[in-house]
Amino acid sequence: MTAQPGNMPTYLGMPAFPDAARKAVADSQLRRNLTHATTAIRVKRAGAVAELDDWEQLRQAAKAIKDHTLANLDTYLLRLEESVTKAGGRVHWARDAAEANAIVTGLVRGAGSRGVVKVKSMATQETGLNEALEAAGISPVETDLAELIVQLGHDRPSHILVPAIHKNRAEIGELFRAAMPDAPSDLTDDPAQLAAAARAHLRQAFLSAEVGVSGANFAIADTGSLVVVESEGNGRMCLTLPRVLISVVGVEKVLPSWRDLEVFLALLPRSSTAERMNPYTTIWTGVAPGDGPSEFHLVLLDNGRTATLADSVGRQALRCIRCSACLNVCPVYERAGGHAYGSPYPGPIGAILSPQLRGVSSPIDSSLPYASTLCGACYDVCPVAINIPEVLVEQRARVVEDHKHYSERAVFQLSAYVLRSPRRLAAAQRLMSSGRFVAGRSGRIRRLPPPLSGWTDTRDAPAPPPESFRAWWARTRGGSS
């Protein structure tokens, strides 16, 4: 495999983050839905994590395991391929999204099926598999409740764990009544009724499906076992009922051994759903006659990952286990919503992962590294200790190198020219002090020209003082330094 940037076909042509976020900020219903949902999960996560007094050690262990595995990825991937093959599965290698989609489409056709049931999977969101299958005349059915809501609404996911977090139950009820053909006509917004309607709708799909498509949370190199962690049990239906199972898995999901898995099964549920243990953990190894699928394919996806591995600061993003803890604590995500990130990976992790995987050439990808105040809340909660702010500032440097924002560059070069010299800074301070009359008697500046109008639209700016600290020091303590 040669390293090359990946792509996420479904998200091409997205506007820059600030433009998309502006609309979300103005949508008060969306803000209420997001604040309600993220606040609840944030508080619960903090409680679930506080129960373990060795959380920090677990976190450091997970980081060490992932770093070791990523540093020896070639070895572990080949070991995984060997183990999966020995257990009766077949391994396919996909350089990018298009190759992965072509492999899956070919396998579904080969199985003679016109439809597939899907386990919630980030990798297939990333490749835009559903759209590729539909283009080939194959109907994919999302069976995760939230993914089903997104699919029925011809919508996009806005959260890694809770793809329909932007919708409340009233909106979901309305959608089911309109778009779910077998929904009862008297369906209300009661969560139990909504779940029952989805259950009845999906049951038919589970029982008739020939092919199941999944991702995986982990893949164990030693044994060739794949692991899916979920809450609903719909994933287990897809993983056990169909005759053919196809799993599309990012190459960074591999773990050396079962012992390593233990660490992650302690970290993931507490970080994502704030549970001590998730309700369903399905682990399968190849095929077993008379038990589950009789045909198993593992599609190992690169799509920009090996290129990311070459980046000494950015490669830590590949440690991500898709728990969503960073989304739930992010004040920017809470206000901008997931769609503004222009990728199936929203929030802080998306802000570093999408530019890593796709490069920084498009408007959305060059704006994502700036979609953060660098407050660091994401780094604190990350169960694999990804220093997201560190990666963000690294990527900002890349954006500045790659893009010629001439006016911004001029401003930063001029300000650096002044700020790096105490003498020029002092001169600028005297100039500002002499111009302090613009603030008027209030001592507050209410309007500044662009781009600083972005500040004064909603916030006053302070008037310069009559004398800088430096001038005061020189006047009162003169020459003591």
Added chain:
Amino acid sequence: MRIGLFITCLTDTLYPDTGKAVVAVLERLGHQVDFPAGQSCCGQMHFNTGYRREAVPMARGFAAAFAGYEAIVTPSASCAAMVRDYHPVLAEGDTAFARDVAAVTPRVHDLSTFLADVLGVTDVGAYFPHRVTYHPTCHSMRMLRVGDAPLRLLRAVRGLDLVDLPDAETCCGFGGTFAVKNKDVSAAMCADKVAAVRQSRAEVLCAGDNSCLMHIGGALSRMRTGVRTMHLAEILASGESR
């Protein structure tokens, strides 16, 4: 102890009273302080916006200005964190520069931890009879890890009524150039912070960083809330005679 004050370009230029307050507090405790005139800016805004090349001379200037001081004390945890965490990054690949940076970075302290942890003083003899709430700035909490040092200092101020700030640990939305580049999200975050400040019923909002205070204070003033902002140093420098 030879203490060098790193006042930061923002406080130097726009908030000289904070700098004077740092001088007053340290001198009241019997320390001699110095303001090395060779200092200017730590380069955080440039570094954090991606203009690394422009930040390099500032990191060099910092290491040169503060060489030889036993302690470098600053009223900005954010600038202190920039120096500690990212000046070594700017010096990567240049042995002499990296050595100069390594010599000064461990001596950089923000005012609150210098007082409470290095000097071991929480009662600095201040008197401030007002209802105050404290906003823990993100970089003080999550980069410099100042912990409860600022709160210990505030609790020891005579007359001060310290009230809780709801959702205190949530970012105010400043983020340097974020406030302009992503002004809508920034303003939305700031509006929520202002609401929390009003809910606290404090007369004064205190923090350990003038950049965040400039942001929240700008909105408090625009919305005519009547709530003042004050840097921690200014509260600690307050006394009955002032």
